[in-house]
Amino acid sequence: xxxxxxxxxxxxxxxxxxxxxxxxxxxxxxxxxxxxxxxxxxxxxxxxxxxxxxxxxxxxxxxxxxxxxxxxxxxxxxxxxxxxxxxxxxxxxxxxxxxxxxxxxxxxxxxxxxxxxxxxxxxxxxxxxxxxxxxxxxxxxxxxxxxxxxxxxxxxxxxxxxxxxxxxxxxxxxxxxxxxxxxxxxxxxxxxxxxxxxxxxxxxxxxxxxxxxxxxxxxxxxxxxxxxxxxxxxxxxxxxxxxxxxxxxxxxxxxxxxxxxxxxxxxxxxxxxxxxxxxxxxxxxxx
Numbered sequence: 001x002x003x004x005x006x007x008x009x010x011x012x013x014x015x016x017x018x019x020x021x022x023x024x025x026x027x028x029x030x031x032x033x034x035x036x037x038x039x040x041x042x043x044x045x046x047x048x049x050x051x052x053x054x055x056x057x058x059x060x061x062x063x064x065x066x067x068x069x070x071x072x073x074x075x076x077x078x079x080x081x082x083x084x085x086x087x088x089x090x091x092x093x094x095x096x097x098x099x100x101x102x103x104x105x106x107x108x109x110x111x112x113x114x115x116x117x118x119x120x121x122x123x124x125x126x127x128x129x130x131x132x133x134x135x136x137x138x139x140x141x142x143x144x145x146x147x148x149x150x151x152x153x154x155x156x157x158x159x160x161x162x163x164x165x166x167x168x169x170x171x172x173x174x175x176x177x178x179x180x181x182x183x184x185x186x187x188x189x190x191x192x193x194x195x196x197x198x199x200x201x202x203x204x205x206x207x208x209x210x211x212x213x214x215x216x217x218x219x220x221x222x223x224x225x226x227x228x229x230x231x232x233x234x235x236x237x238x239x240x241x242x243x244x245x246x247x248x249x250x251x252x253x254x255x256x257x258x259x260x261x262x263x264x265x266x267x268x269x270x271x272x273x274x275x276x277x278x279x280x281x282x283x284x285x286x287x
Contacts, residue, residue: 001065001066001067001071002039002040002041002065002066002067003039003040003041003063003064003065003066003225003227004037004038004039004040004063004064004065004066005037005038005039005040005045005061005062005063006035006036006037006061006062006063006064007035007036007037007038007048007059007060007061008033008034008035008059008060008061008062009028009033009034009035009036009057009059010033010034011032011033011034013034013057013059014028014030014033014034016055016057017034017055017057020048020051020055021036024044024047024048025044026038026044026048036048036059039066040063040225063225063226063227064227065227065281067280067281067282069271071282072267072271072280072282073264073267073268073271074282075264075267075280075282075283076238076263076264076283076285077233077238077241077261077262077263077264077282077283077285078261078262078263078264078266078267078280078281078282078283079231079259079260079261079262079280079281079282079283080260080261080262080266080267080278080279080280081259081260081278081279081280081281082136082137082142082144082277082278082279083276083277083278083279084133084135084136084137084276084277084278085136085137085138085139086128086129086130086136086137086138086139086145087124087125087128087138087139087145088124088125088138088139088140089101089102089122089123089124089138089139089140089141090122090123090124090125090170091123091170096113098122098123098140099116101120101123102118102119102120102121102122102123103116103117103118103119103120104116104117104118104119109210109212109214109215111210111212112209112210112212112214112215112216113215114212114214114215114250114256115212115214115250118143118183121165121166121167121168121181122138122141122143122165122167122168122181123168123169123170124138124167124168124169124170124176125169125170126169126176127176127178127179128145128167128176128179130147130179133147133276133277134146134147134149134150134275134276135147135150135182135275135276135277135278136277138181142255142257143181143182143183144181144182144260144278145167145179145180145181145182146164146179146180146181146182147178147179148178148179148180150273150275151164151180151182153269153273154182154269157265157269159243159244159263159265159266159269160186160242160243160244161184161185161186161241161242161243161244161245162182162183162184162185162186162243162244163183163185164180164181164182164183165180165181165183166180166181167179167180167181182244184244184245184246184260185244186241186242186244186245186246187245187246187247187248187258188233188237188238188241188245188246188247188248188261189237189248190237190248190249191231191232191233191237191247191248191249192232192233192234192237192286194232194286195219195229195230195231195232195233196219196220196229197217197218197219197220197249197251198217198218198219198220199216199217200216200217200218200253202216202253213249213250214250214256215250215253215256216253216256217249217250217251217256218251218252218253219231219251230281230282230283230284231247231259231261231281231283231284232283232284232285232286233261233283233284233285233286234285234286235285235286235287238285241261241263242263243262243263243265243266244260244262244263244266245260245261245262246258246259246260246261247259247260247261261283262280267280
């Protein structure tokens, strides 16, 4: 695993930094702001981060994990996340209208509102526009929508743990051809106790923390590298795992939801056929 840092500088800071970048041999992208991307093990990253405090500059920094193809291909199970989005569930005129249209709200926590379970297809406006992609996530829901091509690849491979639900054209109430929701139906037991999950700081405007454990919890950050710690499962907990699975834990703040854990077969299928707009991260399996 490598960690890639994306540093964003304000234009007025960039003017002061050009000489430093040149002396360190650092290339940068200049748009609205200045952007520098470096791997943390790069000596230039260390030298830059040592110099910035002396200049009174604190850039916005985003860190991403980067895994090799060998690391991904050898993992038994992986977390599968979204890297591209399309559209919104309908109706979107009111805050919770789309949830009432597609979810059983009786399963939600009455205090924080999280925990509702989808029991009807999503309503969407018009035909999805995926470009050359075969999978994108639906905004707000983070649920995956797939083309018929990817659906057929998954079905032909006999991958388990998911169903394909239709997408319904809003107001006309008819299925939209060519696309489906990849609806994961299998839920795993809890993660290993060694997976460090912490309570997140809640915004002042949000209700106080409730006891349902579905809101305001996330993976802890590694104290050295500042990226999330890995997901861990005991091997016995994966005895009944399928190819597509949901975590029993809900993770996230305003986007709290179960995460998707998939088998090596899913990663290899996506890799073989060049399926983009998803990201994978190995899960640690404890013996």
